[in-house]
Amino acid sequence: MSALNEICYFIASMTFVIGLRMMGNPKTARKGNLIGAAGMLVAIIGTVLFHKGEVPFIIYFLIGFSILIGTLIGWFTARKVAMTKMPELVSLFNGMGGACAALISLVEYPHLSNQTGSLIAVLAGLIIGSVSFSGSIIAFLKLNGTMSKAIRIPSSNIFNTALMLVTIGVATVIVLNPGFNTLPVVYCLLLLSLLYGVFFVIPIGGADMPVVISLLNSFTGLAAAFGGFLYGNKAMLTGGILVGSAGTLLTVIMCKAMNRSLSSVIFGAFGGNSAGLGKTSEGGTVKDIQVTDLSILMNYSKKVIIVPGYGLAVAQAQHVIHEIELLLESRGVEVKYAIHPVAGRMPGHMNVLLAESSVDYSKLSEMEEINPEFASTDVVLVVGANDVVNPAAKNDPSSPIYGMPILDVENATHVIVNKRSMNAGYAGIENELFYNNKTSMLFGDAKSVLTALVNELKAL
Amino acid sequence: MEMILTFIEQNVDMIYFIALSIFVGVEVIGHVPAVLHTPLMSGANAIHGVVIVGAIHVMLNLNSDDYLLLILGFLAVLLGTLNVVGGFVVTDRMLEMFKKKN
Numbered sequence: 001m002s003a004l005n006e007i008c009y010f011i012a013s014m015t016f017v018i019g020l021r022m023m024g025n026p027k028t029a030r031k032g033n034l035i036g037a038a039g040m041l042v043a044i045i046g047t048v049l050f051h052k053g054e055v056p057f058i059i060y061f062l063i064g065f066s067i068l069i070g071t072l073i074g075w076f077t078a079r080k081v082a083m084t085k086m087p088e089l090v091s092l093f094n095g096m097g098g099a100c101a102a103l104i105s106l107v108e109y110p111h112l113s114n115q116t117g118s119l120i121a122v123l124a125g126l127i128i129g130s131v132s133f134s135g136s137i138i139a140f141l142k143l144n145g146t147m148s149k150a151i152r153i154p155s156s157n158i159f160n161t162a163l164m165l166v167t168i169g170v171a172t173v174i175v176l177n178p179g180f181n182t183l184p185v186v187y188c189l190l191l192l193s194l195l196y197g198v199f200f201v202i203p204i205g206g207a208d209m210p211v212v213i214s215l216l217n218s219f220t221g222l223a224a225a226f227g228g229f230l231y232g233n234k235a236m237l238t239g240g241i242l243v244g245s246a247g248t249l250l251t252v253i254m255c256k257a258m259n260r261s262l263s264s265v266i267f268g269a270f271g272g273n274s275a276g277l278g279k280t281s282e283g284g285t286v287k288d289i290q291v292t293d294l295s296i297l298m299n300y301s302k303k304v305i306i307v308p309g310y311g312l313a314v315a316q317a318q319h320v321i322h323e324i325e326l327l328l329e330s331r332g333v334e335v336k337y338a339i340h341p342v343a344g345r346m347p348g349h350m351n352v353l354l355a356e357s358s359v360d361y362s363k364l365s366e367m368e369e370i371n372p373e374f375a376s377t378d379v380v381l382v383v384g385a386n387d388v389v390n391p392a393a394k395n396d397p398s399s400p401i402y403g404m405p406i407l408d409v410e411n412a413t414h415v416i417v418n419k420r421s422m423n424a425g426y427a428g429i430e431n432e433l434f435y436n437n438k439t440s441m442l443f444g445d446a447k448s449v450l451t452a453l454v455n456e457l458k459a460l
Numbered sequence: 461m462e463m464i465l466t467f468i469e470q471n472v473d474m475i476y477f478i479a480l481s482i483f484v485g486v487e488v489i490g491h492v493p494a495v496l497h498t499p500l501m502s503g504a505n506a507i508h509g510v511v512i513v514g515a516i517h518v519m520l521n522l523n524s525d526d527y528l529l530l531i532l533g534f535l536a537v538l539l540g541t542l543n544v545v546g547g548f549v550v551t552d553r554m555l556e557m558f559k560k561k562n
Contacts, residue, residue, distance in 0.1 A: 009513075012510070016507050017484055017488065019503070019507070020485075020488045020489070020500075020503065020504065020507070021488045023492070023496065023499065023500050023503050024488065024489070024492040024493075025496075026493075026495065026496060026558050029496060029499060029555045030552065030555035030556065032503075033499075033503050033506075033551045033552055033555055034548075034552065036503065036507055036548070037506070037548040037552075040506075040507075040509065040510060040544055040548070043510060043513050044512065044513060047513050047516045047517055047520075048516060048520070051517075051520045053520075053521075055520050056524040058524045059520065059524060059530075062519065062530065062533075062534050062537075063516055063519050063520075063537055065534075066534050066537040066541065067537060067538075067541050069538055069541075070537070070538045070539070070540070070541025070542045070544075070545060071545045073542060074541060074542045074544070074545030074546035074547075074549065075546070075549055077542075077546055078545070078546045078547075078549035078550035078553065079549065079553065081550070083554070086498060086502070086550075086554070089502075089546070089550055090501060090502050090505055090550075093505055093506075093509075093542065093543050093546045093550075094505050094543070096539040096540070096542040096543040097505070097508050097509050097511055097539070097540065097543035099536075099539045100509075100511045100512060100515055100536045100537075100539040100543060101511045101514075103515070103532050103533070103535055103536035103539070104511065104514045104515050104518050106532055107518045107522070107529045107532045107533050110529070117467065117471075213501070214501055217504060217505055217508070220505075220508045220511070221504070221507075221508040223508075223511065224508045224510055224511040224514070225478075227511055227514040228514070230514075231514060231517055233514065233517070234477075235510055235513055236510050236511065236514055237477065237481065238481055239507050239508060239510035240508060240510065240511070241478060241481035241482055241485060242481060242484065242485040242488070242507065243485070243505075243507050243508040244482075244485065244508075245481070245482040245483075245484075245485030245486050245489075246485040246486070246489040246504055247501075247504055249485070249486050249489050249490065250489060250497065250500065250501060250504075253497070254497075339495075341494050344498075346497065346498045346501065347494055347497035347498065348494055348495050348496055348497035348498040348499070348500075349498045351495040351498075352498050352499065352554050352557060352558075355557040355558050356557050361558065366494060366495075
């Protein structure tokens with residue numbers, strides 16, 4: 001590797017650290033991302049330009065051609081996809097990275113000399129990359145609704161652990177016993193790893209999917225780091241390890257927000273089997289409210305808090321809700337948004353969606369800061385959120401979400417819940433808030449109901 | 461045991477490098493507000509696309525008649541590019557929305 005190469009990789013490594021750092025502040029975040037991208041460009045160009053040794057033209061052509069196609073598809077997809085589809089997109093791109101790492105190992109394997117260190121790095125990259133790839137694809141299919149949210153396999157924990165042990169066992173045998181160090185065995189290892197990725201994600205359902213994506217994200221980072229170790233490539237090492245450790249930390253932060261441990265996410269998945277989970281409500285009565293009454297109620301309130309959930313985004317109602325906010329403000333009503341850490345489908349997802357519809361950043365309040373304010377609030381409007389306002393998290397130890405911090409909406413004078421029907425939420429748990437005597441249900445599609453509300457408010 | 465000790469002796473710089481990078485990763489993320497978690501995950505996702513450098517490196521060292529390996533390498537570069545370009549562009553799109561407000 002030439003000195004110029006090393007300089008490029010050094011620049012790239014530094015931009016990754018600086019870029020990630022700047023992404024931690026809303027003011028510098030965008031610039032940080034661009035700095036990271038610039039560093040990546042330097043690393044890629046440096047690799048092609050300063051390569052030592054003769055390279056046939058056809059190979060330069062193939063590299064250029066695949067980068068061109070990849071850029072076009074990647075750019076187009078990233079520009080076109082709706083913001084609500086963000087979790088799907090992240091898991092899909094993550095899977096691509098994992099597949100890339102696995103393919104590198106496959107191509108590199110026949111060229112290995114008899115160095116144990118390199119062999120371990122190649123096999124580790126193959127296993128982790130494949131798991132990340134097939135796991136991400138399953139996560140994508142689940143989020144996309146192509147695959148039902150959770151599939152129960154009898155004693156899946158034992159099966160998965162066994163599969164993992166077999167995979168690691170085969171890899172160990174390849175390293176220790178030169179007789180098994182052959183291409184067919186390596187392809188077996190590939191197959192085992194792909195299978196493990198599939199069975200790892202399949203039993204995990206609904207509410208836990210963001211945690212899984214974040215975990216697979218750090219897996220891909222790890223696979224990239226093994227590639228870096230193999231080639232002594234510092235850019236791959238820094239980038240891979242940074243994402244590996246940062247991704248793991250992010251996973252832990254997410255688990256904390258949901259008050260779940262990582263092991264309970266992986267081994268004790270909930271969200272699929274709604275039957276027998278938690279206390280089903282014993283047929284309490286539900287009040288409903290009409291749009292006309294609600295518009296009057298809100299119009300003469302002092303303070304309104306909006307609790308947006310993923311249902312709001314699904315109905316594409318984030319622009320309408322912003323309109324309601326502006327109308328109410330013009331009538332002297334104080335309006336705020338209460339954002340639960342896991343509102344939407346990933347931490348911070350709701351902020352992105354509301355920012356998209358021009359809601360002022362300063363109006364978005366996080367859970368800790370808004371919870372004391374509910375007691376002094378006249379109307380809380382819950383739109384398309386369910387589990388994050390479920391009191392069972394506080395007072396029903398048998399509920400699977402017991403212990404998750406929630407928004408204390410029931411402290412407000414009036415609670416209005418907009419839902420399409422009485423179906424259970426993302427985690428498939430009954431919500432007793434709906435039967436509270438302060439609560440009125442506003443049934444209907446979020447967008448059409450809220451648009452009707454806007455018209456009523458305008459008429460007042 | 462002998463093998464492990466030799467490995468540590470030969471790779472001591474690498475071990476320091478890896479350990480320190482882990483700390484940097486944790487520190488850098490530790491101060492991020494919850495609002496930015498989604499863009500951050502997406503941005504980190506783009507950065508591990510650096511694996512494409514490895515894919516290009518592999519391609520550059522292949523012979524032009526290794527057809528199977530060339531196809532695999534071609535796919536690797538393609539998928540790596542998707543990861544990098546898609547990741548950075550989508551992150552930029554998300555962050556663009558925050559920017560408008562400030």
